[in-house]
Amino acid sequence: MWNSVYEGWLALCKRVRARVSGFSNASEIREISRCLHERLKKTPLPADPSLLKGADRALYDRILSETRRQNRNNVTRTTAYWEIFQRAPELHWALLAHMVSRNGGYNMTDLRGDLLPRMMEGREAEQFFQFLERANFLIFGDAYPQLLLYEASRDAGKPLFHLLPYFGVSQFMSIVWERFWETNDSELLTMALVVNEQNYIEHRVVRNPKYLPVMNSFEFKAQTILNLTQVVFPYQSPYDKPKVQLAGVTVATFLSLTERIDTGRRLYAILFGKPEVYDGVLKWAERTPHTASRADYWPHLYTPKRQEQEQSEQRYSPRLNGLFLKKGALPLHSPPLGDAWPDVENPEPPGGHDWCRSADAAKELYGTRPGKNFNLTAACAKTLAMIEKAVAAETWWDGNKQSRE
Template sequence: MFNRMCEACLMFCKRLRARVLGFSNAAEIREIRRQLDACLKKGPRQPADPAALTGADRALYERIQTETKRLNRNNITRTQAYWELYERVPEVHWALLAHMVSRNGGYSMTDLRGDLLARVLEGDEAERFFQFLERANHLIFGDAYPQLLLYEASRDAGRPLFHLLPYFGVSQFMGIVWERFWETHDSELLTMALVVNEQNFIEHRVVRHPKYRPVVTSFEFAAQTLLNLTQVVFPYESPSATPEVQLAGVTVDTFLSLTERIDTGRRLYAILFGRSEVYEGVMRWAARTPHTGSRSDYWPHLYTYKAPQESPKRYHPRLNGLFLKKGASPLHSPHLVDVWPDVRDPEPADGHDWCGTPEAAEELFGTKPASGFNITVAYGKTLALVERAVATETWWAEEKHNRE
């Protein structure tokens, strides 16, 4: 009960802020809410059976399913797929947002095997963290990418093909929004709908799923949240700055709150598409920088994907601000394919439609980009904090071992 009350208060505050700023898209939200309410009053929708499809619909369904499965192999293939789709269909802003957020997912995965976290994680903790991250990213891609391909097919055909969405298990919430997007071409509203949809999609399938509760309630997860270590960064070229690749982004206060995760997506979208210097810098950087999962993709002066020849258990800080101390070796941030195998035959998502109330439409408001969008210095301070924590932990472990 307390958690639900907190979520309701958070949601109210976010909406109030949007209305004060005048970015609530009130008329469009009311229309989508009206249509969603009408659909929900008809009762639970029966699952659509793909076996009933014939002709061109069947062929398109099978092509999209095959392509989605092929590209949902790992974080690298998913991230590249989002980028290529945005290049083909730039009106779908969410594809670029997903590409940049997916890059961060890869960084989080390789951090588990990198120079810092790997020294303090015990036993199979890293494996459990990876499975949590991979599951969430896999499910989001499996739900969203067919929608993107279906829109692309609709655009190529010159007519909406959204009657096929139920066959992919897509929420009726998104069916309504895609039909509206076909009429209004409102890229911001579509982006917010996809953010709301995907975060709700993983809420009970991953975040609150009993299998992953030990991960999200672990000390390490809580510590990362409390110490503001969960930063989502968008590298962007800024030739007049030092370093030349700057970091835009936000700090995620808590991953456990659905409202906060949605608001994080809202704020990231506002920064990416509301600040021309960020958008243009991101596009230049992403176009020339293939995603590997290593943080050396954006800061090779600080990180290296090459594994060290030897890695003593005790860690000594190496940073001097945003750069290395003289003579210090770069932090190891490996390529994802070198440290994590593909997950074979992952469990499919259940067919449950998360949307059971028209209130879902109330989250479809936008926001202004934050003035403090550049978090380059804040990221450096956070990294220094992590360094000190790891150095202390490894020193204590060494002292304890010596006493024994």
């Protein structure tokens, strides 16, 4: 696991880079740090929902019920993020979460698609899915009540953030929401939610012994070493081919908390800092319901339906020619979530304590400018071609091994 010395050094480098490329909200960060320092000196009051009465209890029950209803699977979560952004566009994080959650769905269905199952055993795919699902589930369960409580506050014309602790929300976010009510600083709120959610899953998922087999697997290491992990935002482009381009970042490693937070920071900068991406994302998302199939954004390469010829094909032959299929080649199978995985019961409670133990957490609330190389369309095509070659080599080896036996 990444040690604290490395994480500290990495975080310092990121802050220095941000100061050079466009540090933002410095005065507000100092104020949040001060408030957080004062709050952490006090012993928090018990937040037992059974003690709530009247309107507070009714609102708590309504938000809890709605969160549970929408937290059924990746598709319902992704849709819920989009719908709340439509109702409250000042909640920039909701749009960011919607697009990142789409990527989570693609990763889930890839495990039952045309390529990865040829290189992974069924048990490995199941472990990967459970890891992704648990992180997806926990982030939604923590963040969505916050968004609904803000919406209820806006409708009531007064802040209702005293209810946040009853949903198990960190003191860190209580202070940020209180400041947001006064300042309406959407960027700062987004950075805070990115920091909060990544810290929230750090010990519950990433460092959880239950998921160590996944974290230590060859496939996971290969993803990080070969830079195969790309988070992309499909966006409608009137000028390019294909018409849906991909903006985003390549994730160096999922193991580093600092890197995950910085990934969120850079994704936000691209989504809200590049007008062509923001406008194109909205146009695409409005007309494209999320199914978790990659055919949602590139139907010229992917199909949600498995074809008969694929089922009997043992040795895989690469089908791509750059961003398009070779002549006569079948599209890659990318199933919708419902065809790939059943809904998962998540009876296990989140567990753990408030992650925020120091006012230093506020140091991560800075923004950055979007990078110049944000269009990953060609890079994603190269990655896909690399995976195709690896699959072809694997199936060729397995075929020769079987023939010798």
